[in-house]
Amino acid sequence: MKLTIERAALLKSLAHVQSVVERRTTIPILSNVKLEGRSGRLSLNATDMDLDIAETVPADISQPGATTAPAHTFYDIVRKLPEGSQVEIEFKPDDGQMTLRSGRSKFSLSCLPVEDFPVLSGGEFPFSFTLTSSELKALIDRTRFAISTEETRYYLNGIYLHAATGSDGAMLRAVATDGHRLARAEVTMPEGASGMPGIIIPRKTVAEVRKLIDETDGEITVSLSETKLKFAFADAELTSKLIDGTFPDYERVIPTDNDKVLDVDCKSFAQAVDRVSAISTEKSRAIKLSIERGTATLSASSPESGSAVEEIEATYDSTPLEIGFNSRYLLDILSQVEGETARFAMADAASPTVVREVADSSAIYVLMPMRV
Structure with a gap:
């Protein structure tokens, strides 16, 4: 793999994907970001096995290929490069090293086999609908402050998203509570969401989605099954496992x-x-x-x-x-x-x-x- 990319574009995408990577993990491949260059775009992918984020960015690909590199180290290097610089990335499978050049700087990073990188984003998503960025932003902002941080009540560690009937008809409703306060927000039911199962979106997923919303103006496609959820943005896709639990009957309180x-x-x-x-x-x-x-x-x-x-x-x-x-x-x-x-x-x-x-x-x- 060999490519050239603008530092600003690479940094922006790296910032999104590396924030999913845990600082301490016992599985080495989970410390890495997967890089794949082909057809004029560089794809970056990171996961912690519960949450997976993939983003593509334009790049000048002179030799297609794929590898994985240490996420936080890679991000730190790109962050410290001069503004406006071009970054050259080259990976030779025979020596297992990725070389990064920019100006007079040169870095070599140890890589792990791309075949070891786990895939979380596959599977069927029977329910799919679109929300505007402002609708999704409102649902998250108006409820996430009430998400519980108490790990023993794990079913409260996220936002409960479900179909409901409100005073204005069918609604898509988000609810969060920590037992001391409760927040409930709703938007008009989007086409394709009726009949969806009630799902609990984990706190970390909510935080990562919220970061991506700030940088998008268009519509966001939400796809879900009983166990997984996917948010598709213009250039990024975030897939998450759901919290396996039953949200309490909040209407009673x-x-x-x-x-x-x-x-x-x-x-x-x-x-x-x-x-x-x-x-x-x-x-x-x-x-x-x-x-x-x-x-x-x-x-x-x-x-x-x-x-x-x-x-x-x-x-x-x-x-x-x-x-x-x-x-x-x-x-x-x-x-x-x-x-x-x-x-x-x-x-x-x-x-x-x-x-x-x-x-x-x-x-x-x-x-x-x-x-x-």
């Missing part, structure tokens, strides 16, 4: 009859929460919300730091209520509200609170209160 409704200006409320939480203890991050007609008072206190109180204007017509929240969880939710007004629907100080954007019903958040 979303209250429908919370009658105490508080409307606040989202931006000023979030800023007030942020300021007052500076006093709360690092461990609990607890703040108290005292609500009366026309006002909401935020307060926090800790034995070490002192106390803080801030009052903001609010729309509230029910009986006075005092309720406590984890300020970080509250800020995570408020950061997803793009409109001006956030609505809190509460029952009492011990029951789950429902948060949503007044102008947009496509997302809903549930937050468990704290004792303060």
